[in-house]
Amino acid sequence: MDSLQFLSARRVVSHHKSLWNSLPSLPSHFFPILFQAAFQDGRALILRDLVASWPFPTLKFPKMGMAKKEGIFRDQEGKICIQAVILEVVEQIRKDLEEPGRNSRCQLHLLDLTDLQDSSSSSFSCQIPNGISLWSSTVSIAKASLEISKHFQEFQSQFQPHSNPWESPKGIQILTDLSVNSTSYGIVRDALRIGNSGIFRIQCREFRAEELSLLGILTLLDFLDPSGLKRVDLRFNNLGISGLAKVLPKLSRFSELTSLRIPYSNVDVKKIKEGEEFGIRRIGKSLGMLRKLKEINLGSSRLSGKLPEILGYLQNPLESLELAFCSLLPSDLSFLSQTFHCHSLKKLDLSGHRFSQEFFQTFQQLLEKSSSSLIHLELLECHLDDSHLDSLLPLFQTCSRLRFLGLTGNFFSFGALQNFLWKTLDLPELSLVVYPEPLECCEEIGMDREVVSKELSERLQNLGRTNVVWTSRLYGNGVRECFGL
Structure with a gap:
């Protein structure tokens, strides 16, 4: 008012x-x-x-x-x-x-x-x-x-x-x-x-x-005032490994840089061209020169098995790490769970990865170690099912600071969602869950999605948790950045 x-x-x-x-x-x-x-x-x-x-x-x-x-x-x-x-x-x-x-x-x-x-x-x-x-x-x-x-x-x-x-x-x-x-x-x-x-x-x-173009980005970075720049967001620029290897060293002059977003950069470690063999290592060393970096978004870059080379030179723990659709291997998650980053992560996005048994096990280790700090977790389109959800419940219940959980694009039954809702009520800060439409809604004669939404909302209301929103809408639901400048 x-x-x-x-x-x-x-x-x-x-x-x-x-x-x-x-x-x-x-x-x-x-x-x-x-x-x-x-x-x-x-x-x-x-x-x-x-x-x-x-x-x-x-x-x-x-x-x-x-x-x-x-x-x-x-x-x-x-x-x-x-x-x-x-x-x-x-x-x-x-x-x-x-x-x-x-x-x-x-x-x-x-x-x-x-x-x-x-x-x-x-x-x-x-x-x-x-x-x-x-x-x-x-x-x-x-x-x-x-x-x-x-x-x-x-x-x-x-x-x-x-x-x-x-x-x-x-x-x-x-x-x-x-x-x-x-x-x-x-x-x-x-x-x-x-x-x-x-x-x-x-x-x-x-x-x-x-x-x-690569030249255009390099030119603008040269002309920017080095003081006060806190975030660089480069996307849809088709830089590739060689282009990033030339751009990232330029960022070392920005001493206050805390956030770097370089998704959709056409990086694919399986298609390394001649002369790009040392590009990944140069990218990692350039990231290591950014002493105040707290946030990295590498979304839609194919990094299979290369996460240690890319993140291994960082000298300070990350608070936000977005690795959606990065074709990661279990070894990448195993590396991450053994670094100091997992104890400081507030935001983690691993969307778009198919959770095989080995991948799921290493993810559980990572989630266990980051549970005390995690605020925002996205696992969209990870082919998770009811058995995965049941296995993750004990770990989710330890994420006492969790505010946002994105699960859309997975395969859960309505019963599994109801059980998950019930068992996460004790999370004091959880305020928004984006859930996938239950399997019953996808059947030829099944539940209506509006009925599902109404039942979940009524259950939250009856349990006195009107401050928690469960929605199947991924966008337009007021999701805020957990990492601010």
Whole structure:
């Protein structure tokens, strides 16, 4: 429920096209809540007035990129609002260039655009989004950087070498996440190459690149400010073993890097080409140079038997390890269960592996050792059946911190699911279970999936566990990252 203060702020911004004349007399502590109300209601002009008079050194966007209004997602309005703020920042820097030493109302030094809800993040599609997205905000920031660079060069050229020294304006730092694909590559490359002059400095926290060439990725990594980068997400880039072996050494200059995601990189150890024999070992050694790494996603890379070479050089324990559809062998899981990682893992994804008897046994060893730390576990499409579920129950019951369990794509009966529900009720933090449709629903004349959902929900309600959600929907159920930046 909105506070009375916020409701009042929404009323103010809805009854005024501009607040410029009244802002000088407004107490500074009203600015953040007016900004939040104007952003939620899509008041772009008022946002520009607020930025032009912003009384604080920092402005951080509220987390409401997907705010609803009359039941409709307003992504397009949010995009316009973000662009309006960036345009006003450009305007303020332009005025500072034209009028050095001017008495400006704007005291802004840092614009924080991180943590905006991304309307395209769930699919990370290479399509150009129309609403709020990292892609659109990245393009807006790049355009702003190029425009400011143009203004800077124009006004700097007005001062001859023997004239009075010209005082550079204070400038503004942009803290943001960047998302680049083949469409936006050119403008982002140019902005990073000529930017970071101090007047408009782009500091990237999370860098995403999709469907870029090897040269394009290497170029952008060279231009990024090495300070503050915490996550690199490279997917659908068709890098292969040789490409990754060239990209990963570049990451050692980012001393704060904690998260690396490189799924769908076309890595297949069974198809090593001539000259790639040492590529896997180079990848492992490069990962070992990332001293603060806590999260790795290697999804859809065929790594059969090579996990020791890839993870064996890491010097600190991982908190999140995603190895979905990686064609792992029992020896890979055996290696993992003997490392220091298993005692610190909060998130583990082993989806897409067929659990043979030997693979299942080594997984049990790994689960036993990681049970005290595990928060998020995904075992999608692993060909698990009722006997597997019964064997895993005692281990699941020891996972006292478990919050999310993904089991869809497996083969369980309704009775096995009911028994599992009953015996995991004592897990204090378990809040979401994504289960597969029972075998009975797949029979020619069987149970209705809605009946299954209703019965499981009613059982949870009768047992007083309304805080636990059981659903067969894998997506759109509010799954949150357990590993944050």
